[in-house]
Amino acid sequence: MKKFKKTDIIGFILENHPNAEEILSGFGFHCLFCPSAQMETLEEACEVHGVDVKDVLAVLNK
Numbered sequence: 001m002k003k004f005k006k007t008d009i010i011g012f013i014l015e016n017h018p019n020a021e022e023i024l025s026g027f028g029f030h031c032l033f034c035p036s037a038q039m040e041t042l043e044e045a046c047e048v049h050g051v052d053v054k055d056v057l058a059v060l061n062k
Contacts (some may be wrong), residue, residue, distance in 0.1 A: 006043035
């Protein structure tokens with residue numbers, strides 16, 4: 001499976017990880033399909049939601 005990076009766009013992650021919606025929702029990302037998600041990086045989204053990007057990447061890349 002592809003390894004995701006903090007610079008990947010949320011929309012890209014949703015398209016390329018079979019469990020991305022469930023994982024990201026578990027971290028409190030509830031607006032995954034809003035327009036900003038198509039342009040926002042994982043790192044930016046983590047900053048907005050007060051989540052450590054390293055924690056999210058650890059789960060996505062498990």
